[in-house]
Structures are given as C-alpha cells and as structure tokens.
Amino acid sequence: MAVRRIELMLCTGTGCVAGGAFRISEALEKEIQKQGLEKEISVIITGCNGFCGHGPLMLVQPDGIFYGFLTPEDIPFLVQEHFLKGRPVKKLMFSPPEKKEPVPLLSEIPFFKKQLLIVLRNRGIIDPEKIDEYIARDGFTALEKVLTSMTPDDVINEITRSGLRGRGGAGFPTGTKWKICRAEQKMPKYIICNCDEGDPGAFMDRSVFESDPLSAMEGMIIGGYAIGASHGYIYARSEYPLAIKRMNLSISSAKDYGLMGKNILGTDFSFDLEIRQGSGAFVCGEETSLILSIEGRGPEPIQRPPFPAQSGIWGCPTVINNVETWATIPVIINRGADWFSKIGTETSKGTKIFSLVGKINNAGLIEVPMGITLKEIVYDIGGGIPDNKKFKAVQTGGPSGGCIPYSMIDIPIDFESLIEAGSMMGSGGMIVMDEDTCMVDVAKFFIQFTNDESCGKCTTCRDGSEALHKVLTDITNGDGKEVDLEFLEEVGNAIKDASACGLGTTLPNPVLSTLKYFRDEYEAHIKERRCPALVCKNLIKYYILPEKCTGCKLCLKNCPPGAIKGELKHIHIIDQSKCTKCGTCLDVCPPKVSAIIKVSGKEMENITGIEEPYPVKRKGGKNET
Amino acid sequence: MSDKVGAVAVLGGGISGMQAALDLAESGLKVYLVDNKPAIGGVMAQLDKTFPTNDCAMCTMAPRLVEIGRHKDIEIITLSDIEKIEGEAGNFKVILNKKPRYINEEKCTGCGTCITNCPTRNKVQPIEKTKVELEPQFKDKVTEIIRINKDRKGPLMTILQQINSTFNYLPENVLNYVSQEVGYPLSHILKIATFYSSLSIVPRGKHIINVCMGTACYVKGSGRLMERLSDVLEIKENETTPNMLFTLKLVRCIGCCGLAPAIMIGDNVYGKLTPKDIPGIIEKYKTII
Amino acid sequence: MAQLTLDELRKKRKEAQKGIYLREGKYKSKIIVHMGTCGIAVGAREIVTAFLEEIEILTEKDVILTTSGCAGLCSMEPMATVELLNSPSVKYGNLTTDKARRIFKEHILGGNIVTDYAIGIGSEKGG
Ligand SMILES: Cc1cc2nc3c(=O)[nH]c(=O)nc-3n(C[C@H](O)[C@H](O)[C@H](O)COP(=O)(O)O)c2cc1C
Numbered sequence A: 001m002a003v004r005r006i007e008l009m010l011c012t013g014t015g016c017v018a019g020g021a022f023r024i025s026e027a028l029e030k031e032i033q034k035q036g037l038e039k040e041i042s043v044i045i046t047g048c049n050g051f052c053g054h055g056p057l058m059l060v061q062p063d064g065i066f067y068g069f070l071t072p073e074d075i076p077f078l079v080q081e082h083f084l085k086g087r088p089v090k091k092l093m094f095s096p097p098e099k100k101e102p103v104p105l106l107s108e109i110p111f112f113k114k115q116l117l118i119v120l121r122n123r124g125i126i127d128p129e130k131i132d133e134y135i136a137r138d139g140f141t142a143l144e145k146v147l148t149s150m151t152p153d154d155v156i157n158e159i160t161r162s163g164l165r166g167r168g169g170a171g172f173p174t175g176t177k178w179k180i181c182r183a184e185q186k187m188p189k190y191i192i193c194n195c196d197e198g199d200p201g202a203f204m205d206r207s208v209f210e211s212d213p214l215s216a217m218e219g220m221i222i223g224g225y226a227i228g229a230s231h232g233y234i235y236a237r238s239e240y241p242l243a244i245k246r247m248n249l250s251i252s253s254a255k256d257y258g259l260m261g262k263n264i265l266g267t268d269f270s271f272d273l274e275i276r277q278g279s280g281a282f283v284c285g286e287e288t289s290l291i292l293s294i295e296g297r298g299p300e301p302i303q304r305p306p307f308p309a310q311s312g313i314w315g316c317p318t319v320i321n322n323v324e325t326w327a328t329i330p331v332i333i334n335r336g337a338d339w340f341s342k343i344g345t346e347t348s349k350g351t352k353i354f355s356l357v358g359k360i361n362n363a364g365l366i367e368v369p370m371g372i373t374l375k376e377i378v379y380d381i382g383g384g385i386p387d388n389k390k391f392k393a394v395q396t397g398g399p400s401g402g403c404i405p406y407s408m409i410d411i412p413i414d415f416e417s418l419i420e421a422g423s424m425m426g427s428g429g430m431i432v433m434d435e436d437t438c439m440v441d442v443a444k445f446f447i448q449f450t451n452d453e454s455c456g457k458c459t460t461c462r463d464g465s466e467a468l469h470k471v472l473t474d475i476t477n478g479d480g481k482e483v484d485l486e487f488l489e490e491v492g493n494a495i496k497d498a499s500a501c502g503l504g505t506t507l508p509n510p511v512l513s514t515l516k517y518f519r520d521e522y523e524a525h526i527k528e529r530r531c532p533a534l535v536c537k538n539l540i541k542y543y544i545l546p547e548k549c550t551g552c553k554l555c556l557k558n559c560p561p562g563a564i565k566g567e568l569k570h571i572h573i574i575d576q577s578k579c580t581k582c583g584t585c586l587d588v589c590p591p592k593v594s595a596i597i598k599v600s601g602k603e604m605e606n607i608t609g610i611e612e613p614y615p616v617k618r619k620g621g622k623n624e625t
Numbered sequence B: 001m002s003d004k005v006g007a008v009a010v011l012g013g014g015i016s017g018m019q020a021a022l023d024l025a026e027s028g029l030k031v032y033l034v035d036n037k038p039a040i041g042g043v044m045a046q047l048d049k050t051f052p053t054n055d056c057a058m059c060t061m062a063p064r065l066v067e068i069g070r071h072k073d074i075e076i077i078t079l080s081d082i083e084k085i086e087g088e089a090g091n092f093k094v095i096l097n098k099k100p101r102y103i104n105e106e107k108c109t110g111c112g113t114c115i116t117n118c119p120t121r122n123k124v125q126p127i128e129k130t131k132v133e134l135e136p137q138f139k140d141k142v143t144e145i146i147r148i149n150k151d152r153k154g155p156l157m158t159i160l161q162q163i164n165s166t167f168n169y170l171p172e173n174v175l176n177y178v179s180q181e182v183g184y185p186l187s188h189i190l191k192i193a194t195f196y197s198s199l200s201i202v203p204r205g206k207h208i209i210n211v212c213m214g215t216a217c218y219v220k221g222s223g224r225l226m227e228r229l230s231d232v233l234e235i236k237e238n239e240t241t242p243n244m245l246f247t248l249k250l251v252r253c254i255g256c257c258g259l260a261p262a263i264m265i266g267d268n269v270y271g272k273l274t275p276k277d278i279p280g281i282i283e284k285y286k287t288i289i
Numbered sequence C: 001m002a003q004l005t006l007d008e009l010r011k012k013r014k015e016a017q018k019g020i021y022l023r024e025g026k027y028k029s030k031i032i033v034h035m036g037t038c039g040i041a042v043g044a045r046e047i048v049t050a051f052l053e054e055i056e057i058l059t060e061k062d063v064i065l066t067t068s069g070c071a072g073l074c075s076m077e078p079m080a081t082v083e084l085l086n087s088p089s090v091k092y093g094n095l096t097t098d099k100a101r102r103i104f105k106e107h108i109l110g111g112n113i114v115t116d117y118a119i120g121i122g123s124e125k126g127g
C-alpha cells in the first residue's frame, strides 16, 4: 500500500450525500489530479461523522482539521492552499456562533469534546466499504478472543457483568436475555438485529450501519456463539438504502474472509447472516411483530410470554437486540466487563447514542456516557438554541416518550431518571423544542403518528388514540372544553392499562407528559383561544404592522392565494377571509422591515382585513408620499 | 286488531334479529328466533370490525348470543325455511320446514369432536380454480422474483417488496399469481400488502415523493413543505398526478434528522428545505423522464 | 479469497494497520515541509516525494509528513522541520532530495541531528 501524506476523511452518510458529498469527492479528485498530488493525498469515503448539521464535511488527517459546509466551488482553493501549501483554510472551519475565531481541530470543537465513542469508535475513521480498515481498527479481535479462549457461558457472564442493557428502548439486561435463550433446549436458535429504527427523529442505527457495519455484525456473530445459533437476520428499514447496501457489502466480504459462514477461522463454529427488509410499518420494530413480519405473517404484536428468547422466529429460541446493543458487544469483550461497567451510572452502564436534532445549533449524532445531564447535552454539545430563542423542552423516547421541560434540564440521562420524568430512553431521539413549538400541537402530532401506526388489534390503542386525537384536534382548533383535559388523562390511563404491546401502553405518554408540564398551554388554547407559540392555524392571524410596512409589494407578489391587497408605497393589508395562513409573507418580508407578525387570542379580535391599502406616511421619513 | 297472541316470530337471526328478539323477550313476549342457517349470528359473526366505528364484531355480538341462549322466553329454531305465513297483523300462523340435523340437539354440548373426526370434512375437497396466467409485461420479472425467493424461509415479504419496487405497485393479477405459485391464500397476501405503507395495490407515479413528518422535521416545519408540494403538484397526500409522474407520500423519518426538514424522492434526500425550494426541485424531476 | 485462519487474520490486521496509520494520530516523528510559493518554486515538491518514498519502505509506519506555509526565510528554501517526540524541533534549509534522504536516515531513524544542514533548533511558530 502506497504511503500518503494526507488522508481526507470525507463523510458519505445519507445526510452529507444529500448535501452533495459525492460532488465534493469528484471535485477533490479532480483538483488533486490537477495539482499532481494524487500520490500524496487520498480521499477516504467514510460513514456518518455525526455532525450532520454541518455537512457535507471532512476531516483532514493526520492534522485533525475539520471542514464543514463544503461546496464543490471551495475545493480548488482548499486543495491549493491547504494540501499543497499547507495553509489551512479558516473560512471553511467550524465557527461557534458566539465566537469570531474558527476552531480548526475536530477534537477541539465542543460538539465532539464531551463525547465518548464506544459504539461509534470507528466513525469517520474507516471506509465502511473496506473490511481491511475495520480489521485494522481491531476488528474481529473480539471474535478471535471468544473463539479461542472463551466458552459460551464465559461470554454470557462477561456481558451480564458489564451491566449492558438493550439500546432498543426498554433497556432489558442483555446478558439475562442471552442466558434465557441459551437455557432453552430447542434447536436451532436464531439471532436477530433490530434495525427497524421507527422512532421519528432517531438515526443512530442507520449511522452505525453506514459508518461501521461490521461492528454490529461482529457482535451478532459473538452472540450466535454465546447462545448456540448459526443463523442471524438483520431486519432493516426500507428507507435506508445506503445502509442496506453497506450491509450487503460487509456480509459478502466477511464471507470471503471466512469470518462468516462455515467454520469461522477454522473452528467448528458456523454463522450466517441474512438481511430482511421492512416496508414502512412502525409497529414492526416491536420484537414479536418484527418476527412475524420476517415470517411473512400478519405483523400484529402477540402476547408475551413466551418471550422471543424462549420461542421466537419459526417457533425457535431467538435473541433479538438493537443495532447499538450489538455494536457494543465486541468492545465489551475486548476491553472487559469491568472497564465497561465503570462508565455510566449505577443502573445504566456505558454510553448511549443520541440524535440531537430539532431547534438546536449543532444538530447531529452524539455518543455520551450515561449520566450526563441534559444541560450538558443541549448547551455544551448542542451549542444551545438558534436565533437566541428560549429553550422550551426536549422530547425523548419517540412516540412512546415525553417532553422534558426546562425546569428539569439538570437531570442526568439514564433509563430510570427519564422514566421518572415521564418520558423514556427509547432509541435515543432527542428533539429540542423552542418557544415557537406548541406543545399541544406536538402532542397531537404524536397521537396522529401512533394512531396511523397502531396495528388495530386492541380497541384501546386503535380507538383510544382516535379519541385522543379528536379531542386534541378540537383543542388546537379552538373548540376545546375544560372537561377535555380530564378526559385526556382518563382515556390516556385506560389505554396504558389495556393495550397488548408497547406501542399502545406508551402512546399516551406524549399527552400525559405535556399535560403535566405544560398544562398552561392547554388552558390558553381552551380558555383564551390563544396559541402561545403561535402555531395552531385556527388560533392565529397574520397581520401587517402599518407603522413598519414600507409598501415594497414583496408579500403581495408571493402570497399563494392572493390574500394581500396593496400598491407600491402603500401599507399592505391581509384579507383575513382569504388568508390560508401559509406563512409565506412572513418569510419574504425583508428582515430589516419585519412588518408582518402573527397574533393570537384577544389581539385577533380587531383584525379583519377589510380596510383598503393607504399610502405610507412617516414623520420626516424619506418614505413620505 | 283482534286475538293478539303473546308470541312473536323473528325471522332471521342476524345481529338485528337477535337484538329484536331480546327486546321483545324483555318486554314479556315469547319469541321464536328463526334462521335458515345452522346457527344464529348472521353476517356479523364473520366480521372482524364493523363500520363505521371500527368496533370489534365479536365484542358486540358475544354478550347478545349468550343472553339469547340463556333467555327462558326465546326459542331458537335454526336450519329452518319458511313454508308459509298466513293470518294478519297481530295473529300470524307460520309454517316452518325444519331440516334434519342428524344429532340430538337436546344432548349436544357443542364439544366439536364430531367435526374433527368427520371423515368427509377431513378429505381435501379440491376447489375448481382457473389457472392464473401473467400478462406479458409482468411475466419474466415476476417469475424470476418468485424463482429466487421461493425456497427461502418466509419468502412472502421479500417477494412482495421486490414486485412492488419493480413495478412501483402490486398489480392485482400478479398477486393472484403469487398466491397460486407460492401457496399463500390471496386474502393473506392482501392483508400483508395493505398493512405496510411502502407497499401499494394501486399504481403510483414514477417519482415517489416522501415528505418526512418525523418529529425533528415536524418541529422544523415539514407541514409547510407538504402544503407547498400539494399546491405545486395539485394533488393531496397519497395521491398521484394524472400524468403518473409524482406520488406524494408522508414518511416518518428518513434518518436525516440533522438536516430537518427533509424530503426523499426516490433514493435522493433533500435537506434543510424551505417551501421556496420546492418548485425548483419538482421542475428538475419533471425533466428526468 | 480463501478463508482466513487465525494467524492469517492477525497478519492481515498488521498489514491493514499500516494503511490507516495516519488516522490514528500516533507517531514518533513528524516532518513538516514548508510549502510557500517560493518553496514550491525551488523544489519543495520533490522534497516531499523523497520523504514519502523513504516512509514507504519503512515497516513500522510511525513517521508522518505534513506541509505548512512559508517559514519566512525564503532565501533558505526549500526547508523542512523535523520533530521527534519529546525533543525540540529542528529546521533544515537549502534542501535537495539527497539531503532529505540523509536527514531521514540519520535524524529520523537514527535520532542524530544532521548539523551540516540544520539552520535552527527549538520551536518557532510556523506559518
Ligand atoms: C412499538 C414499538 C416499536 C419499537 N421499535 C423499535 C425499533 O425501531 N428499534 C429497536 O431496536 N427496538 C424497537 N422496539 C423495541 C423492541 O421490541 C425490542 O425490545 C428491542 O429490539 C430489543 O433489543 P434491545 O434489548 O437491544 O433493546 C420497539 C418496541 C415497540 C413496542
């Protein structure tokens, strides 16, 4: 292998590809050729680096310099300046919003500083499509160790002692699950990797398979050895084409090397993997439903017990774990249970990946030790809320979770404290909401989601979500009644009690937690017909402030239904009877003018929009007509 | 009305007949509940859910069945046809033709042993089925897909997914063919085909636009992208443009939450969009034919 | 490809590690070639190539090569700075490819400063 002077680690995760990462790589190759540097510099295609909000991006090694928001036009200059002349280019570096000076080194960027990479240890370092690079980063050393020096029971003990709990949502101890499965007499046994990742706002599983697919696979092979299975399935979302492509590549190269298939590394242990795809049903992430889906049966969840570990796919004992759980296994084997269990809190060991998204400056994927506070995540890593808006809440746990308000920002993040706060860990989505997010609307959003995704087997889940949705719709439309709040609580609790699977038993959480922490917002909607966040369309009006409008006609030209009346240098008026509240006018009114506002509640009463436009007159101003 | 008798015959033991029988019996009349089938219950007994409330059919029926069975004033007469009705309102005479049952109803406990041991029932009764032939445009690809997957364990999902992605939907006759070749009942195939949101049994446009309505995208305003798309394409969610170019769909997260709000057209993701960007993107796809 | 045995896997790993050593951030010595406009004009590019060729034949890849801007001593170009772990950096000037190879062997591999070409010892702020 020829030696290079510089390696450019270019992210080609889905996010950066969407931003044009492949155009960047073309531009790089072209310019490198042009400068005759192709012997000295190579471009390495990596998986998601985590800082997706700043993509397309790359890391320059060995210097460790981070460049974000790249465009193909930047490339020639960058190659000449930095890679030829050795002068890093400041304007492409990361600049924190509050400071003027850019931060050149990736390791110095606050977003990366507090992270602890275990599962994502190889992200952005290896080319996920080359098995050799995984091997170079100690890939398959854990498998070696297991096959040469550990019995299956040793493996299970090690995992049990590490305190690892499932990362798919419920946090069931992984070692215990394996032990139950190993104890079953029935053969064959199966391994399943749950990569259905249905939680909206979470994309860690996608990222693991895009940036380091073999780590999860190595975990599965080890799991197969531990419970005595020789066949495994990966159940992947059909929405993740790139991840599926890399899974396929990894499987075939691992088979080439004899690291999968018959007689792995010359031992008598054999293990095969097969990919099965979902087809867009959230409930299929639930383990029993997932198994039925692979079998090609109707995927309505079924009663547990028996648990899949006792009787799973094809009626055989099956261990099903989340992607992140699997990818943690090799590290625990390599570095030992004692090392792993020192990280995290008393009940929640290790690290957890979160997708930090929504109204946050540094959106992306982070891996942090359990027990870190919400505040550290939002402010130190996430860099706070954009545009100086106020932080309102963080939603965790997807549709099963709840909203954690500002007042609880100091809570440490682990399985127990999140449940105590009325939310849950879920798969690790963390959606940050600011003052412009209406909590009633968010609750309605989630109920709409679960109502869509309910498989329809249980009356409570199917019709209960319908009932909640109807009431929430009424409230956001301004037709709410005070008794509605009690109704929501009562129905919510009934759904929790009487549904068969986790989807139903947790679906009221978003409603109950917002009711608990943001009752005032519900009340404002009901009593004052006011949406404090100015979101609910029926409760707001758009209004042009006569004292600010300069009569530029921009809003008039852009309003889709033609609801704005005006002439050049006249105060424009919105005809409320025609306005569809699309918000376009607010977007186009020049920021220096900002003449358009949204109002809600009492203030709406006098706004009718029946006046006619009139000339702009300002005291002593140049606008005078 | 003269000579009223204190008994009523309710003809038809479906859900309405059952309810009528109960109401009448509750008001003190003797009721004969007549049905030509071997059991009461009618069509509703065959349903899972009922329109429009989606209530579980069995939940609605079961209490009534039990009550009728136990009611001292209701006599159930099944397997009986009406021969003749004479008389006038208030005093009818009904003549029934009760078919034999070959069992003693008084003694039968409904244990079902006879059914499991019935020699005729246990014989396979071939149903005459016409062989399904594929239309030429589907033939090669579908037979190939079935050939590759048929011998795998649990092949149905994979087969349907591949057909769906090859033709952009699941044509009716192809499903009939799959049923015939792979041996799943059509009803089951349809259940699967309609359960998953990315499988479709109606034709869809060449470009499927998936608007992310995951949480991250939602709080960042993906609702407005949907409105704008719907405006520009003049179709609503889940509809297809008349020229079969675009289908507008909603998805729950495409895993690019860092770029919220995002949409996905085919396999391409577009992130950090505002409604302004929509017309340009659509234009681009109109030209890729 | 034939199936790997345990030993072959280990060998493969060693081999592959050489391919990614730049990313690990672990190195014993670092060569910085100054590539200002004037440096390039008088042949800094050839110096880079020479160093790279030397690195290529190493079995233990613990030397990294980077470039930086003009060092401000244009008359002495082409120049390079050599940093060994835990010892002060040394600047060399008026390099040729032969001098570069000698520096590589004597200083980087041997640990002895090539005083003939050295123009300064101790850290200076490079550009
Ligand atoms: C409605 C529902 C959706 C779920 N979706 C997922 C999912 O997308 N990914 C996942 O790993 N687990 C999901 N789970 C959890 C799985 O049922 C199961 O607990 C998990 O895969 C076990 O793996 P773990 O022990 O590694 O967490 C879901 C559960 C429910 C009830």
Ligand code: SF4
Binding pocket: A283, A300, A301, A453, A454, A455, A456, A457, A458, A459, A461, A462, A499, A500, A501, A502, A503, A504, A505
């Ligand atoms: S709780 Fe909901 S999703 Fe789960 S089995 Fe019941 S109806 Fe289906």
Ligand code: SF4
Binding pocket: A542, A558, A559, A560, A561, A562, A563, A564, A574, A578, A579, A580, A581, A582, A583, A584, A585, A586
């Ligand atoms: S909100 Fe939309 S419809 Fe209403 S005035 Fe503004 S641009 Fe026109």
Ligand code: SF4
Binding pocket: A544, A548, A549, A550, A551, A552, A553, A554, A555, A556, A566, A572, A588, A589, A590, A593, A594, A595, A596
């Ligand atoms: S865009 Fe703003 S300033 Fe211009 S006419 Fe509309 S409201 Fe007035």
Ligand code: FES
Binding pocket: A011, A012, A013, A014, A015, A016, A017, A047, A048, A049, A050, A051, A052, A053, A055, A056, A057
């Ligand atoms: S996709 Fe590039 S950083 Fe996540």
Ligand code: FES
Binding pocket: A458, A459, B056, B057, B058, B059
């Ligand atoms: S919900 Fe169907 S039997 Fe009760």
Ligand code: FES
Binding pocket: A200, A201, A202, B212, B213, B214, B215, B216, B217, B218, B252, B253, B254, B255, B256, B257, B258, B260, B261, B262
């Ligand atoms: S929420 Fe839209 S991509 Fe995840």
